[in-house]
Amino acid sequence: MSLFTSPTKPSSAINVSDKTMNNAAKLLSLSDISYHIGQQRILSHIDINIAVNETVSLIGPNGAGKSTLVKLVLGLIEPTNGQITPHQKLQLGYVPQRFTVPPILPLRVCDLLAQADKNRLTAEQRQFIFENLSLTHLLSRQMLHLSGGETQRVLLARALLDKPNLLILDEPMQGLDPDTEVWLYQFIDELPEFLRCAMLVVSHDLHWVMKGSRRVICLNKHICCEGQPSELAISSEFQKLFGHHYEQPYVHQPHACEHHAPSEI
Numbered sequence: 001m002s003l004f005t006s007p008t009k010p011s012s013a014i015n016v017s018d019k020t021m022n023n024a025a026k027l028l029s030l031s032d033i034s035y036h037i038g039q040q041r042i043l044s045h046i047d048i049n050i051a052v053n054e055t056v057s058l059i060g061p062n063g064a065g066k067s068t069l070v071k072l073v074l075g076l077i078e079p080t081n082g083q084i085t086p087h088q089k090l091q092l093g094y095v096p097q098r099f100t101v102p103p104i105l106p107l108r109v110c111d112l113l114a115q116a117d118k119n120r121l122t123a124e125q126r127q128f129i130f131e132n133l134s135l136t137h138l139l140s141r142q143m144l145h146l147s148g149g150e151t152q153r154v155l156l157a158r159a160l161l162d163k164p165n166l167l168i169l170d171e172p173m174q175g176l177d178p179d180t181e182v183w184l185y186q187f188i189d190e191l192p193e194f195l196r197c198a199m200l201v202v203s204h205d206l207h208w209v210m211k212g213s214r215r216v217i218c219l220n221k222h223i224c225c226e227g228q229p230s231e232l233a234i235s236s237e238f239q240k241l242f243g244h245h246y247e248q249p250y251v252h253q254p255h256a257c258e259h260h261a262p263s264e265i
């Protein structure tokens, strides 16, 4: 029997908006979250609900607070205000933006992958991940010696082996060549049924973000706008931030959010 059943349904199949999502469908809620460092406001009044099996893309200019939001969700930092509530049995998986191994630390790929919980997947399902992420020949290699693309595949496998129900990917394609990027996006878009999970994907790739029907949240220290790509593309807030890049090869640049000066938030 093939492990690869039907591809993951797009989030539109769930079609749960923040306002109508009932508690049974909620996996994680962020309610009125603010985060300050001293006098500096990093995030203000963030409300986000993530539903079971929903994919949410998080976009925003450099310094918008995307990685800070991920750290809050991961529990690495505490919000200054507001409440983060995990619903159901939250099992987080995380693929970081960067992963550096100190040169003096011997860490083979198999050592890192062995840290995953062996009871979450069957041997056949684990094998599926190794084969489809082309890891088998890398298992005895040192993490330190892997290329960027190889490292990202190992980190994705490490997260998936724990069978998370919420997978957080923080700019997982950074530094990858275009072919590897397309290949990895396709892999996460078509996860097999046994790995199906909600995803929060921080991405600067507007062409991936705005394709399909995943919910998109546009952050610039606060939530500027959110919705389906078709709704977002015509919103004035999105146009102000990204309109001049969208439909063209996207080159990311810092940009102030004009409809709310940070001091007004």
Ligand SMILES: Nc1ncnc2c1ncn2[C@@H]1O[C@H](COP(=O)(O)OP(=O)(O)OP(=O)(O)O)[C@@H](O)[C@H]1O
Pocket: 037, 042, 060, 061, 062, 063, 064, 065, 066, 067, 068, 069
């Ligand atoms: N520990 C810290 N001390 C001081 N400032 C911080 C700290 N962590 C984050 N910041 C500031 O908070 C803001 C948001 O940073 P964050 O890394 O969350 O942005 P980002 O949206 O992920 O940016 P990028 O797209 O460049 O990765 C930035 O101005 C950053 O300098």
